[in-house]
Amino acid sequence: ADVLRKAMGKKQIAVLNKMKAQFISGAKAKSLPEETLEKIWTDWEAFAQYAFNKSHSTCYAYVAYQTAYLKAHYPAEYMAAVLNNAGSIEKITFFMEECKRMGLKVLGPDINESLKGFAVNKAGEIRFGLGGLKGVGEAAIESIIAEREKGGHYPNIFDFIKRINQRSVNKKTLESLAYAGGFDCFSEHHRAQYFTTPEGETINGLERVIRYGQIISTQNATTANTLFGDLPVTMEIPPPRIPDCAPWPLVVQLDYEKDVTGMFLSGHPLDHYRFEMRHYGVINIADFNEFKETIKLQPNPGRTFRMLALVTGVQHRVAQKSGNKYGAYTIEDFSGKTEFTLFSEDYLRLSPYLNQGSSV
Numbered sequence: 001a002d003v004l005r006k007a008m009g010k011k012q013i014a015v016l017n018k019m020k021a022q023f024i025s026g027a028k029a030k031s032l033p034e035e036t037l038e039k040i041w042t043d044w045e046a047f048a049q050y051a052f053n054k055s056h057s058t059c060y061a062y063v064a065y066q067t068a069y070l071k072a073h074y075p076a077e078y079m080a081a082v083l084n085n086a087g088s089i090e091k092i093t094f095f096m097e098e099c100k101r102m103g104l105k106v107l108g109p110d111i112n113e114s115l116k117g118f119a120v121n122k123a124g125e126i127r128f129g130l131g132g133l134k135g136v137g138e139a140a141i142e143s144i145i146a147e148r149e150k151g152g153h154y155p156n157i158f159d160f161i162k163r164i165n166q167r168s169v170n171k172k173t174l175e176s177l178a179y180a181g182g183f184d185c186f187s188e189h190h191r192a193q194y195f196t197t198p199e200g201e202t203i204n205g206l207e208r209v210i211r212y213g214q215i216i217s218t219q220n221a222t223t224a225n226t227l228f229g230d231l232p233v234t235m236e237i238p239p240p241r242i243p244d245c246a247p248w249p250l251v252v253q254l255d256y257e258k259d260v261t262g263m264f265l266s267g268h269p270l271d272h273y274r275f276e277m278r279h280y281g282v283i284n285i286a287d288f289n290e291f292k293e294t295i296k297l298q299p300n301p302g303r304t305f306r307m308l309a310l311v312t313g314v315q316h317r318v319a320q321k322s323g324n325k326y327g328a329y330t331i332e333d334f335s336g337k338t339e340f341t342l343f344s345e346d347y348l349r350l351s352p353y354l355n356q357g358s359s360v
Contacts, residue, residue, distance in 0.1 A: 008048040016048060076104055076120045083118040083126070089262040090336050094286065096263070097334045099126060108181040108257070108265040109133060111160060112153045116141050134260045135176035139168040157186050158239040161213035174206055179256040181266060189242055191253065196245040205242040212240050255357070269310050269359060270333060282308050286335035309333045314356050327351050331360065
């Protein structure tokens, strides 16, 4: 019986055919009419053609219903879970665009609100997780969150540097947080100030903050090891001045965000072209990539596509045999990215327009 079940589930027609005679003879011995047995076997053969598909489609339909319910009634929580399980920058970018379509805000990292992964805040917005930042390790994340839960929110950058463990939260971690906007909640300073070195000086704003934290840590350790360690009296060390400067242009800010997160967070270089992309017959790259797979099977040399994208990868190469130059390019939009190569006259004609960071 179990062999028959498996054969039906896996559409093993040869196995079924071998078992028919055994079934008919065995059932006839139980005084069942052969006509009825033939009808039963015919029905089984028919069922075996779609049994696997039916069971799987039922399971998938049930999962689809569950996820559709969650997306409809708990959209932020559902999409945060989807983002945490996306598995690649391309998929995260795609789902972040879906969040935008749904009217959900996906906010950048925040030292006072972010958890390790994507999470929903009290306002129902999705907050980028600290675990998505390059240079921010597990120990640093645990230290930042644990201290925040213990002592409350960090009111400013100086309170933050005094409270965290600087062995876990090192200079690289602090730079990544600043580049990604993790300190934007401290409204008295903007991102560029942390990386500005005034004329005639040797350290930038963030390095001043780090030195201040080191001085405070040394003072605390020294006080704890004296006869007066139990006394609450310590000399108050004033925080340093972080140099003033102009904020970064949006394009520069976005480039730094992408360096440490792999994506644009506070905007997109193509935001100014959304109207054209929506109304001028422009195909997005995700759809174009699907067409590319179809075209491999059904070549169509005359087919043209209109796209609007950002150049994110440029490689100029020389062919080994011919010595001719050619270019390999990567472009991306809100939906994904694609790669292509230009040779000969196409390369000479178009390469001046395909520069890193340019919109085409």
